[in-house]
Amino acid sequence: MPRPSFHKLILPATLQDKKLRIPDNFVKRFRDDLSVAAALTIPDGHVWRVGIKKADNKVWFKEGWQEFAERYYIRAGYFLIFRYEGNSVFSVSIFNLYNSEINYQTNALVDGRQWPVRCLYRGGRAKFSQGWYEFTLENNLGEGDVCVFELLRSREFVLKVTVFRVMEGAGLTYRSQ
Numbered sequence: 083m084p085r086p087s088f089h090k091l092i093l094p095a096t097l098q099d100k101k102l103r104i105p106d107n108f109v110k111r112f113r114d115d116l117s118v119a120a121a122l123t124i125p126d127g128h129v130w131r132v133g134i135k136k137a138d139n140k141v142w143f144k145e146g147w148q149e150f151a152e153r154y155y156i157r158a159g160y161f162l163i164f165r166y167e168g169n170s171v172f173s174v175s176i177f178n179l180y181n182s183e184i185n186y187q188t189n190a191l192v193d194g195r196q197w198p199v200r201c202l203y204r205g206g207r208a209k210f211s212q213g214w215y216e217f218t219l220e221n222n223l224g225e226g227d228v229c230v231f232e233l234l235r236s237r238e239f240v241l242k243v244t245v246f247r248v249m250e251g252a253g254l255t256y257r258s259q
Contacts, residue, residue, distance in 0.1 A: 086111065086166040094158045097151065101135070101142040109141045112166065116141065120170040122150060126186035134170065154184065155222050155247060178222050185220045201239065221245065 088108045096102055120143060122130040133145030154176055161177040176184045199213035226248035231241045
């Protein structure tokens with residue numbers, strides 16, 4: 083028998099309100115089983131504690147939700163699947179704007195990984211080609227994000243990338259790759 087689950091499409095209001103509403107049909111079925119806190123287990127092995135707020139027959143993930151969303155760079159348009167394990171424990175899968183499951187470790191750490199990317203130079207202009215798309219997917223780069231490139235080694239052409247991410251309604255936030 084499949085585990086009970088629900089899914090959520092992240093809207094700008096979800097990020098602005100700093101809480102995520104649990105669907106009514108799920109709450110009706112499991113309200114008495116939900117405590118004041120939930121454990122969100124992520125495929126990278128991390129377990130996040132988030133508060134559960136109940137008011138007016140509605141239930142939300144509240145305290146700790148914003149930190150969870152920031153840690154995994156969840157933005158409007160992301161799709162999350164919550165599988166209920168029982169006793170207020172949920173396993174969570176996160177899908178980005180490309181409908182691909184995120185690379186949880188890349189989203190969670192400044193880890194020093196490298197990606198081979200081809201750089202084409204013509205007419206005094208440079209552009210990235212082969213490998214760039216994979217880099218953008220694995221690092222969840224989105225529209226409005228700004229990358230700053232620092233040349234570390236010119237012989238092999240190694241760049242350090244610093245990403246400034248656009249968070250809904252909050253302007254730019256800093257993250258180094």
